[in-house]
Amino acid sequence: MVGATVTSSAKVILHLDMNSFFASVEQSHDPSLKGIPMAVAGNPKERRGILVTCSYEARALGIYTTMTVGEARRLCPELVIVPPDFEKYRNASNAVFTILRTYTDLVEPVSIDEAYIDITAIGGLTSAWGIATDMQQRLLRELDLPCSIGIAPNKFLAKTASDMKKPMGITILRKRQIESLLWPLPVIEMHGIGKSTEEKLHALGIHTIGDLANADELKVKTSLGKNGLRLHHRANGVDHRPVDPEAAEERKSVGSSTTLPIDATDLMECLDKFKWLAQKIATRLDQNQLAGSVIMIQIRTSDWRNQTRSRSLLNPIYKAEDIYNEASEMFKTHWDGEPIRLLGITVSNVVSMNELHEQLSIYNYEKHAKDEQMNVLVSKLDEKFGPGTIKRGN
DNA sequence: TCTGGGGTCCTAGGACCC
DNA sequence: TCTGGGGTCCTAGGACCC
Numbered sequence: 273m274v275g276a277t278v279t280s281s282a283k284v285i286l287h288l289d290m291n292s293f294f295a296s297v298e299q300s301h302d303p304s305l306k307g308i309p310m311a312v313a314g315n316p317k318e319r320r321g322i323l324v325t326c327s328y329e330a331r332a333l334g335i336y337t338t339m340t341v342g343e344a345r346r347l348c349p350e351l352v353i354v355p356p357d358f359e360k361y362r363n364a365s366n367a368v369f370t371i372l373r374t375y376t377d378l379v380e381p382v383s384i385d386e387a388y389i390d391i392t393a394i395g396g397l398t399s400a401w402g403i404a405t406d407m408q409q410r411l412l413r414e415l416d417l418p419c420s421i422g423i424a425p426n427k428f429l430a431k432t433a434s435d436m437k438k439p440m441g442i443t444i445l446r447k448r449q450i451e452s453l454l455w456p457l458p459v460i461e462m463h464g465i466g467k468s469t470e471e472k473l474h475a476l477g478i479h480t481i482g483d484l485a486n487a488d489e490l491k492v493k494t495s496l497g498k499n500g501l502r503l504h505h506r507a508n509g510v511d512h513r514p515v516d517p518e519a520a521e522e523r524k525s526v527g528s529s530t531t532l533p534i535d536a537t538d539l540m541e542c543l544d545k546f547k548w549l550a551q552k553i554a555t556r557l558d559q560n561q562l563a564g565s566v567i568m569i570q571i572r573t574s575d576w577r578n579q580t581r582s583r584s585l586l587n588p589i590y591k592a593e594d595i596y597n598e599a600s601e602m603f604k605t606h607w608d609g610e611p612i613r614l615l616g617i618t619v620s621n622v623v624s625m626n627e628l629h630e631q632l633s634i635y636n637y638e639k640h641a642k643d644e645q646m647n648v649l650v651s652k653l654d655e656k657f658g659p660g661t662i663k664r665g666n
Numbered sequence: 667t668c669t670g671g672g673g674t675c676c677t678a679g680g681a682c683c684c
Numbered sequence: 685t686c687t688g689g690g691g692t693c694c695t696a697g698g699a700c701c702c
Binding site for chain 2: 313314319320321322324336338339340343383384497498499523524525526527528529530531576614616618
């Protein structure tokens with residue numbers, strides 16, 4: 273039997289990746305966009321106009337994500353560009369996850385269009401292909417949205433597998449295939465390795481994923497720290513992370529930033545932007561019933577240098593006014609007058625309002641209890657030394 | 667290739683405390 | 685008293701991902 277070497281402890285993990293998600297959602301809402309080169313992009317008249325994603329027909333013509341609108345148009349004058357509609361994508365995403373959860377509760381959202389699914393308990397490897405095919409067909413039939421699925425014994429390999437065939441692919445990646453399929457690839461192909469890590473690895477004489485897998489652990493650790501060890505393990509197909517449905521539930525921060533139409537040198541203009549950003553964040557905090565106790569501002573100068581300043585607050589905040597006051601204060605004490613390209617605010621260390629109210633009532637209870645103790649103490653001392661001898665503090 | 671906006675996680679130094 | 689070691693919090697910056 274094929275796959276008989278799989279032990280009882282082996283898991284079967286799926287990684288599901290929606291294909292050019294935003295573009296596919298737009299195409300499902302407007303069939304006239306199907307089968308043509310199209311892209312989702314910000315305002316082309318401003319310099320923040322870059323492609324967020326594009327259809328496979330556009331990709332075939334050399335169009336890619338992050339390309340500027342201007343350049344895309346030069347390359348492909350007939351490219352149809354649609355402005356992004358995040359609410360539409362959020363709704364489509366919810367519909368996708370609702371379908372996935374009809375198979376199992378072990379669904380971990382990774383992003384708006386990606387999920388890990390642990391199907392060990394509902395069939396294992398023998399029926400993995402059938403389950404994946406069924407999922408893919410249902411998403412296409414019911415939502416008109418294409419996806420690719422990777423099947424493997426762990427998250428890293430599943431993620432790698434889902435990348436191997438797009439669009440509408442299903443790929444099984446077995447541990448014994450790592451050497452032949454993964455090891456020949458350059459390190460930059462590995463999930464978790466970017467330009468910077470690639471350079472460090474090259475400096476160590478490590479060029480392929482196979483080089484990384486067979487490199488000296490200590491050497492990699494010295495140069496890359498914890499991350500080096502992790503990458504070394506992954507290159508060997510080792511990844512013990514469980515699929516955790518709650519992992520992405522708790523958001524840690526809420527932020528907003530904006531690239532200015534032209535570089536700013538005027539304080540009032542910047543403060544206006546901060547006011548607008550604070551309002552945006554306050555609205556989103558309110559929608560999610562959150563408040564946060566760390567506030568951070570980001571300043572990107574025209575030479576692309578990024579600076580951040582942050583403050584920890586005694587109490588979590590959520591009101592636009594409070595967010596603005598903290599942000600503007602930090603900005604005023606910090607900005608050296610350099611031309612600014614981008615401004616941002618992030619509120620982090622967020623907690624839910626419910627939790628906050630609980631904490632507050634516990635705090636009040638403790639404070640109250642303390643007051644009671646103090647009253648008893650004072651009255652006892654009054655008894656002993658006469659009234660008014662003891663001054664009450666707080 | 668002249669580069670958006672939303673995030674997460676990691677590192678490293680300094681303050682502070684025991 | 686010139687001096688240890690461990691732990692945690694805060695801040696700034698960087699890498700990476702979608």
